[in-house]
Amino acid sequence: MSRYFEGMEMFLHxxxxxxxxxxxxxxxxFYVGVLGMxxxxxxxxLRARxxxxxxxxxxxxxxxxxEGFVPARKAHPGIAVGAVAALALAVGQAGAPVTWDESIPGLRRFHTTDPVGNRLEFQQAQR
Structure with missing residues (x-):
């Protein structure tokens, strides 16, 4: 617990x-056509931006x-999905890279990049 602030529940927006x-x-x-968002x-x-x-x-x-955009090499969102293998198949079929990462035992996940090189992680939702 913070010594400066009495905590409250937080959610990632x-x-x-x-x-x-x-x-x-x-x-x-990519985000709509491949990922289904x-x-x-x-x-x-905000539209003019x-x-x-x-x-x-x-x-x-x-x-x-x-301006001067360069994609981050390590920073990335981690998104839990219901069917990570099916999503990986769709991402690969769309021509984006799919790199499986088994460094966390019991967690099925892969990394990919969006069309401008942003790194994304998708992992199987834990139930």
Whole structure:
């Protein structure tokens, strides 16, 4: 417990990844067309910034436009899914890399990248 703040329950609302100007259509193709997420309308005041927001279940990924964009090599969202093997198959069929990682015993997971190189982790949801 924090010595500065009496804790409260917290939930992750979204993660933001970045991309270069003009990447929105490629990101839509991947996040909607491959991953099966739904695009979420951005608030009117934020639309001029570009980018796009996506949601599946309680997971949201926001794509922000960043001048001089370079994808992070290690930072990534970790998203639990109901059928990780089926998602890996779809991701691979779409031409994105699928790298299985067995370094955590009992956890089935893989890493991939989106069209601009953001690293993503998908793992089998634990029931």
């Amino acid at each position: 979204h993660v933001q990844v970045s991309g270069p100007a003009g990447c929105e259509d490629a990101m839509r193709d 739904t695009e979420v309308d951005k608030p009117e005041r 570009g980018g796009a927001w996506f949601r599946a279940g309680s997971a949201e990924v926001h794509v922000g436009i960043e």
